Amino acid sequence: MSDEPGPATTNIPDDVETPDELDPESHDSAVEEAAKRTPRGIPLRVDGLRKEFGGITAVDGASFQVEAGSLTGLIGPNGAGKSTTFNCITGVHRPTAGQVQFNGENITGLEPHEVANRGLVRTFQIARELEEMTVLENMMLAPKHQRGESIVRSVTPGLRRDVISQEEELREEVWEMLEFFELDHLAETEAGTLSGGQRKLLEMARALMTDPEMVLLDEPLAGVNPTLEEKLLERIHELREDGYTFLFVEHDMDIIMEHCEHIIVMHQGKVLAEGDADDIRNNEAVVEAYLGEDIS
Numbered sequence: 001m002s003d004e005p006g007p008a009t010t011n012i013p014d015d016v017e018t019p020d021e022l023d024p025e026s027h028d029s030a031v032e033e034a035a036k037r038t039p040r041g042i043p044l045r046v047d048g049l050r051k052e053f054g055g056i057t058a059v060d061g062a063s064f065q066v067e068a069g070s071l072t073g074l075i076g077p078n079g080a081g082k083s084t085t086f087n088c089i090t091g092v093h094r095p096t097a098g099q100v101q102f103n104g105e106n107i108t109g110l111e112p113h114e115v116a117n118r119g120l121v122r123t124f125q126i127a128r129e130l131e132e133m134t135v136l137e138n139m140m141l142a143p144k145h146q147r148g149e150s151i152v153r154s155v156t157p158g159l160r161r162d163v164i165s166q167e168e169e170l171r172e173e174v175w176e177m178l179e180f181f182e183l184d185h186l187a188e189t190e191a192g193t194l195s196g197g198q199r200k201l202l203e204m205a206r207a208l209m210t211d212p213e214m215v216l217l218d219e220p221l222a223g224v225n226p227t228l229e230e231k232l233l234e235r236i237h238e239l240r241e242d243g244y245t246f247l248f249v250e251h252d253m254d255i256i257m258e259h260c261e262h263i264i265v266m267h268q269g270k271v272l273a274e275g276d277a278d279d280i281r282n283n284e285a286v287v288e289a290y291l292g293e294d295i296s
């Protein structure tokens with residue numbers, strides 16, 4: 001996990017503007033920026049999570065936490081229980097036992113939209129009925145939860161706020177989001193004709209329209225070409241630096257090792273190990289679990 005920043009220094013040299021002398025607006029925004037970067041604790045806590053399907057135990061007492069503002073990877077061999085864990089967190093499955101807490105609230109067993117309303121979303125494949133609609137229409141129809149400042153305003157703080165109608169405001173937000181994901185040139189393209197990578201970008205852009213605090217990514221890079229993969233990863237890092245939290249399931253071990261500062265390894269429904277890339281590479285139990293797979 002990253003170290004928490006130390007307290008701000010009070011030794012301000014005489015020739016440096018003190019906050020009182022600064023433009024009040026820029027001071028406010030600087031404080032807002034700093035507040036965003038201050039670690040906000042542990043938004044997601046999973047305790048003793050268990051999910052059984054008939055006689056199969058898919059998740060067997062998994063416990064872990066995700067730190068605010070982190071890009072945390074969740075990995076494990078096939079059948080380890082990663083997807084089931086995701087589904088239990090996001091309300092797709094009701095856990096057999098255990099608890100999921102988000103921002104201190106017990107969200108175990110809530111419906112997916114109730115979980116999303118609290119700022120915890122996952123990306124979803126573009127539904128069939130949305131494939132015949134344009135990228136712009138897909139974005140305009142993305143569920144919108146009014147949870148304070150939107151992602152677009154955080155990413156583009158200079159955006160003017162003098163838009164009157166909600167529709168116009170939504171449209172402006174959609175365009176900003178499309179530009180952020182470099183999808184604006186595809187606005188009038190039918191979603192069903194996008195490449196695999198473009199669809200992943202659109203899925204992520206739609207998820208972000210819900211103004212989440214934390215995003216769960218289930219194999220966001222599957223089938224994505226290297227150029228778009230790089231673009232998607234860059235966007236994830238930018239958003240993370242802006243204070244968003246990501247939990248990321250991905251089969252490509254190199255990507256997890258390179259991009260996630262904290263990695264949780266599941267095996268047979270349990271959390272086998274946690275740590276940074278070096279901890280995971282050097283963990284004998286992890287090497288054993290992945291026997292035959294290259295995790296160097």
Ligand SMILES: Nc1ncnc2c1ncn2[C@@H]1O[C@H](COP(=O)(O)OP(=O)(O)OP(=O)(O)O)[C@@H](O)[C@H]1O
Binds near residue numbers: 053078079083084
């Ligand atoms: N709906 C279901 N009904 C019955 N068994 C299930 C169901 N979903 C998952 N399982 C089983 O639970 C176990 C964990 O599956 P899960 O998909 O969560 O693992 P995973 O780590 O995501 O695997 P993969 O990396 O292969 O996607 C597997 O044995 C799987 O067959």
